[in-house]
Amino acid sequence: MMSLDRTKAPDFQLTDRISLVQAAPYRLDNGVPLYLIRAGEQPVVRVEWVFETGGWDELLPNVSWFTLRLLNEGTRQRKAAELAEFFDQYGAFLEFQPTADRSTVTLYALRKHLPVLLPAVHEFLNDAIFPEEELETQRTIALQNLEVNEGKTSFLAGRAFREQLFGADHPYGKSQTRENLRGFGREDLVSYFNTRIAGNPFRLFVAGLVDETEVSLLNRYFGQSALSPAPDRRSYADPHLGDLQSILLRVEDKMQSSIRIGKRMVNRLHPDYYPVLVTNEILGGYFGSRLMKNIREDKGYTYGIYSQINHFSHASQLFIGTDVNKEVTRQTLDEIRKEILRLQTEPVPAEELQTAKNYMTGQFVGSLNTPFEIADRHKVRILNQLPDDYSLRFIERIQAVTAEQVLDAAQAWFQWETLVEVVAGDK
Numbered sequence: 001m002m003s004l005d006r007t008k009a010p011d012f013q014l015t016d017r018i019s020l021v022q023a024a025p026y027r028l029d030n031g032v033p034l035y036l037i038r039a040g041e042q043p044v045v046r047v048e049w050v051f052e053t054g055g056w057d058e059l060l061p062n063v064s065w066f067t068l069r070l071l072n073e074g075t076r077q078r079k080a081a082e083l084a085e086f087f088d089q090y091g092a093f094l095e096f097q098p099t100a101d102r103s104t105v106t107l108y109a110l111r112k113h114l115p116v117l118l119p120a121v122h123e124f125l126n127d128a129i130f131p132e133e134e135l136e137t138q139r140t141i142a143l144q145n146l147e148v149n150e151g152k153t154s155f156l157a158g159r160a161f162r163e164q165l166f167g168a169d170h171p172y173g174k175s176q177t178r179e180n181l182r183g184f185g186r187e188d189l190v191s192y193f194n195t196r197i198a199g200n201p202f203r204l205f206v207a208g209l210v211d212e213t214e215v216s217l218l219n220r221y222f223g224q225s226a227l228s229p230a231p232d233r234r235s236y237a238d239p240h241l242g243d244l245q246s247i248l249l250r251v252e253d254k255m256q257s258s259i260r261i262g263k264r265m266v267n268r269l270h271p272d273y274y275p276v277l278v279t280n281e282i283l284g285g286y287f288g289s290r291l292m293k294n295i296r297e298d299k300g301y302t303y304g305i306y307s308q309i310n311h312f313s314h315a316s317q318l319f320i321g322t323d324v325n326k327e328v329t330r331q332t333l334d335e336i337r338k339e340i341l342r343l344q345t346e347p348v349p350a351e352e353l354q355t356a357k358n359y360m361t362g363q364f365v366g367s368l369n370t371p372f373e374i375a376d377r378h379k380v381r382i383l384n385q386l387p388d389d390y391s392l393r394f395i396e397r398i399q400a401v402t403a404e405q406v407l408d409a410a411q412a413w414f415q416w417e418t419l420v421e422v423v424a425g426d427k
Contacts, residue, residue: 007222014358015365020391023290026225028204031210034215037207039371043111045208046372047118047218048104050383053196055100055171056313057234060188061180064140066187067197068098077128080134083124092117095159100171103385104195111209126225127197130189142181154323156249157171157258157424161400164247164420165264165317169237172312177278200291203232203382207375255427257329261320261336263418265309268316268386275409276309278401281356282348283307283339283414284320286363288355290339291320299335301328314386318414329427343410350400361395381416 023035058064071078072094089093092109098221103321105125110119148153159175166173174180204222284291284307291305305322324332367373381390 015361015395017395018365018368018392020377021371021374022206023375023382028219030223030225031248032202032204032223034204034206034218034226034377034380035375035382036210036215037094037205037371037375038105038210039207039374040209043209045107045109045111045114045206045210046375047109047114047121047212047214048106048205048375049106049121049222050203050205050379051103051197051200052101052202052230052233053193053200055174057196058128058192058233060184061174062142062198063184063192064103065098065187066135066184067130067192068096068103068105069138070126070130070134070189071096071128071193075123075130075132076129077123077127079290080131083120090117092372104405111214113216114217118217120179122221128193128198130186130193132186134191134294135186139181142176143178143360146176146181147237153249153251153254153256153258153424154265156251157260157321157422160247160249160424161260161262161319161420161422164316164422172315185420195231196284199225199228201227205375205379206422207371209371228259246421247423248427249422251425254425255326256323257326257427258323258421259321259329259336260333260422261419262318263420265316265318267311268384272409272413274397275401275405276413277289277358278353278356278398279343279406279409279414280307280309280318281404282352282359283343286356286359288359290323290342291322291336293303294339295324295332296337299328301335303322303333318419328424329423333423333427334420338414340410340414340416343406343414346407348406350403353401353406355400357398360398364398366393 021037021039023037025034026034028034033122054064055061072083073380074083078086090113092107092113095104095108097104105121107117107121126338162173162175164173168174204218206218211319266276270276281289284305286292289307291307295301295305296303302322302324305320307318307320310317310319320336322332368377377391381384381388
C-alpha cells in the first residue's frame with residue numbers, strides 16, 4: 001500500500017489555454033437575436049430573456065425593480081397562484097433579475113416541458129397586469145427589509161459608499177428609502193412595462209442539452225410578433241467627485257465597524273485592465289492575499305477582508321470591504337493603506353506573483369464546468385461587446401502580467417488619495 005507524504009504538495013499542471021463550447025448565433029423571424037450553447041448531458045435547459053432596460057431607464061426609483069418582480073403575479077388570463085401552480089407542476093423554476101443596466105427573466109426546466117412552458121412565459125411578458133394587492137404586499141416586504149437592513153453597519157456603509165462614488169440620484173448610486181418606496185403606484189409599473197418590456201426588443205440565451213428544435217420552439221412563440229424600435233435610454237452626467245473626504249457614519253449601539261473603500265476603475269477594454277486585475281488579486285482578491293494575511297491572520301482584526309473589481313455597463317469600480325471590531329477600525333485602515341503603499345513601492349516577489357496568477361487561472365477554468373457557467377461567459381462577452389477571443393485569451397493575458405506591470409498599475413490606479421473611504425460604526 002502506497003503511503004502519502006503529506007508534507008509535499010501534489011504535482012499540478014498549469015493550464016495555458018482552454019477550449020470553449022461556442023455560442024451559435026441565430027435570428028428569430030422578427031429579428032430577435034438568439035445564442036444557443038449546446039453543452040451538458042442532462043435534459044435540463046436554461047432560457048434567458050435579456051432586456052436592455054433597468055434602473056437606468058426608470059422615471060421614479062424602484063419602478064423597474066418592482067415591475068420585473070411582479071411580472072408573473074397575474075395576467076388577464078391567470079392569477080398569480082394559477083401561474084405559480086402551472087410552473088410548479090412541471091418542476092420549472094423562474095428567476096427575475098432586475099439591475100441598473102438590464103432586466104433578465106430566466107426559466108429553468110426539463111427540455112421536454114418547454115413546449116408547454118414557453119406560451120406561459122410569453123403570456124406574462126406581454127400581458128402582465130400588476131395587481132394592486134400584489135404590489136402592496138411586495139412594497140410592505142421591501143419596507144420591512146429596509147428597516148432591518150438599516151440596523152446593519154454593512155448596509156449603511158455600502159449605501160453611503162455607492163452614493164459617494166456615483167451620486168445618490170445616479171442609477172449606480174441610488175438606494176431604496178422609505179420615501180421612494182412609497183413614491184410610486186401601480187400606474188407607474190404599467191407605464192414602464194408597456195414602454196420598456198412588452199413588445200420591446202430583447203436577446204435570448206439558451207443553454208443545456210439543446211439543438212435547433214429549441215430554436216424553432218422559441219421562434220414559434222417569440223419570433224412572430226413585430227417589436228417596437230428600441231426606445232432611447234436615459235442619459236446621466238458623469239458625477240464629479242470633487243475633493244474626496246472620509247465619511248464616518250457613527251452607529252453608537254454596534255460593536256463593529258464596516259469599512260468600504262474604493263474608486264471608479266478601468267473597464268475590461270482598458271489597456272491596463274489585466275495588470276489592474278492581477279494587482280487587485282494580490283492585494284485582496286483571494287484567501288492568500290496580502291490583506292487577508294495581514295489583517296486576518298497576523299493581526300486578527302477580522303474574519304475576512306477582500307478587494308474586487310466590479311463591472312457595470314457604463315462604469316467599473318474597485319471595492320475593498322471588511323467588518324472589524326470598533327476598537328481596531330483606525331488600525332485596520334492604516335494596514336490597508338500600508339499594503340497598498342507596499343504594492344506601489346516594492347516589486348512583487350516572483351513566487352507570490354505566480355501564485356496569484358495561478359489562482360486566477362484555476363478560478364477561471366473552474367467557472368466553466370457546467371453548460372450554464374459556459375453560457376454566462378458568453379453572455380458577459382456578448383452583452384458588453386467584448387472581443388470574440390476575450391474568454392479564450394483570458395488565461396494568456398493574466399499569465400503575461402509582470403511584476404513591473406503590477407508596480408505600475410498600483411502607482412497609477414490605487415493611489416490612496418483617490419479612494420473613497422466610508423466607515424459605519426466608529427473609529
